[in-house]
Structures are given as C-alpha cells and as structure tokens.
Amino acid sequence: MIVTGKARSALRRLTRSSESEEYRQIGYMLADHAFAREDKTFSESALSDALTRLPFDGVEDLYIALGKGKLAISDFMEGVFPGRSEHEPAGAIINRDLIDDKTAKVYVKGEGLREGVSLQIGECCYPIPGDRSIGILTPDTGIVIHTIDCDSLEALEDQPELWIDLGWRRAADKTASVGQVTATLEHVPGALAAVTVIIGEAGGNVANIKTVKRSPAFFDLVMDIEVADARHLSQIVAAMRASAYVVSVRRARANV
Numbered sequence: 001m002i003v004t005g006k007a008r009s010a011l012r013r014l015t016r017s018s019e020s021e022e023y024r025q026i027g028y029m030l031a032d033h034a035f036a037r038e039d040k041t042f043s044e045s046a047l048s049d050a051l052t053r054l055p056f057d058g059v060e061d062l063y064i065a066l067g068k069g070k071l072a073i074s075d076f077m078e079g080v081f082p083g084r085s086e087h088e089p090a091g092a093i094i095n096r097d098l099i100d101d102k103t104a105k106v107y108v109k110g111e112g113l114r115e116g117v118s119l120q121i122g123e124c125c126y127p128i129p130g131d132r133s134i135g136i137l138t139p140d141t142g143i144v145i146h147t148i149d150c151d152s153l154e155a156l157e158d159q160p161e162l163w164i165d166l167g168w169r170r171a172a173d174k175t176a177s178v179g180q181v182t183a184t185l186e187h188v189p190g191a192l193a194a195v196t197v198i199i200g201e202a203g204g205n206v207a208n209i210k211t212v213k214r215s216p217a218f219f220d221l222v223m224d225i226e227v228a229d230a231r232h233l234s235q236i237v238a239a240m241r242a243s244a245y246v247v248s249v250r251r252a253r254a255n256v
C-alpha cells in the first residue's frame with residue numbers, strides 16, 4: 001500500500017482522535033464509578049462547579065485527563081466535593097479507584113481483551129494486582145479472572161484454549177481491590193474488634209464481614225478487605241497472624 005503524505009497525516013489524526021475518544025470513555029467510566037463508590041449519582045452538571053476548581057477547559061478535557069491517569073481519582077473527587085478528603089489521609093484506600101467487574105478492563109491487559117469483551121473478577125480467588133492472573137473464556141460471561149493457583153483452574157487443565165495470560169497495567173498501582181480472607185478466631189469477647197483494628201492500622205478497609213460459628217471455642221470470619229495490592233494483603237494477613245486471638249488466616253481459594 002502506498003501512503004501519501006496527506007493520507008499519512010490524515011491517518012495520524014484519526015489515530016489521535018480515536019485514542020482521545022478511548023481515553024474520554026475510560027475517564028467517563030472512572031468518574032461515574034468514583035461517584036457510585038460513594039453512593040452518589042453521577043451527573044455532568046455536578047462537574048461544572050468542579051471545573052472552576054480544576055485546571056481543565058471542559059468536561060471532555062477532564063475525562064481525558066482522568067482516562068490517561070493524569071488526574072488522580074482522589075484529586076477529581078476533591079475538586080467535585082471540596083473538603084471530602086480532610087478526614088482521610090492521602091493515599092487512603094477509600095480514596096482510590098476500586099477495581100471491580102466494571103473497571104477491570106482498564107487495569108488488566110492480555111491477548112484478546114478487545115472492546116466489548118466483558119471481564120469478571122473470580123469470586124473464588126479474588127485476584128488483585130500483584131497476583132499472577134489467568135483469564136478463562138467462559139460462555140455467556142466473557143472472561144473470568146483467576147489467580148494462577150485458584151483451585152477452580154484444575155478442572156480446566158486439559159482445555160488450554162480457554163486460558164488467557166493476563167497482566168496488570170501500571171495504572172493498577174494506584175487502585176484499591178477487594179481481597180478475601182478467612183480467619184479462624186478464638187471465641188472470646190474482643191476478638192473481632194481486635195482483628196478489625198489490626199486491619200485498619202495496616203491500611204486495609206473491611207468492606208464486608210461474615211461470621212461462621214465453628215465450635216464453642218472458635219469461629220470463622222470471612223472478610224472482604226479493600227487493599228492496594230497482593231503485597232499489602234500479605235502484610236495484613238501477617239499482622240493478623242501475630243494476634244493472640246487469631247488461630248489461622250488464609251486468602252480465598254476455591255473449594256477450600
């Protein structure tokens with residue numbers, strides 16, 4: 001194919017504009033998601049006020065900056081709701097964008113992750129950034145993400161055509177993800193409170209908690225904890241293990 005100078009510059013323009021369109025869409029999705037994370041309904045009218053506080057010419061510019069990661073979610077939300085983060089230390093998990101089924105495609109990379117293919121985070125193993133992760137092509141669902149050591153992968157070992165090698169994008173460094181841990185605790189007053197304090201002090205945010213009675217002496221605690229990445233979750237697990245109330249702690253895996 002012969003590409004003339006004119007055609008080449010037209011092509012370049014096209015690439016550039018479809019790129020910014022993609023960033024704009026990602027930015028819009030992140031803005032919508034940041035609102036939903038705080039139980040607020042997103043509307044563009046809420047942004048017009050914010051634009052007087054943020055250095056952007058218009059909403060489109062703002063979306064593109066968000067999509068490119070040039071504007072942090074926490075700075076965006078502070079611009080929209082001034083003063084909101086006064087009580088939260090900078091970098092607190094609650095101020096970060098949460099990786100979930102909706103935003104996973106922004107933070108995960110891999111062959112075949114085309115526009116329109118939906119991603120879902122495996123609720124068997126709760127993969128988070130830093131985990132070696134595998135995508136499994138699943139009918140009707142799209143691609144389900146698992147940690148490489150998830151037990152549910154064993155049954156699929158003879159179907160390599162369903163496996164997709166996945167990686168986490170650099171932007172995932174500044175996010176929060178939900179990891180799941182199960183802890184066995186001594187059934188004594190104060191145990192639950194002590195463990196919750198340990199998690200908070202280690203910078204984790206307990207998003208969901210379920211207790212299961214095991215015996216008169218012990219109970220199990222299944223917790224969804226928002227963390228920065230796999231290393232952060234390991235630190236939290238280690239801090240929990242050091243508690244006198246805690247008998248054992250393990251990260252979620254299928255069928256265990």
Ligand SMILES: [Zn+2]
Pocket residue numbers: 122123124125126145146147150151152254
């Ligand atoms: Zn899994």
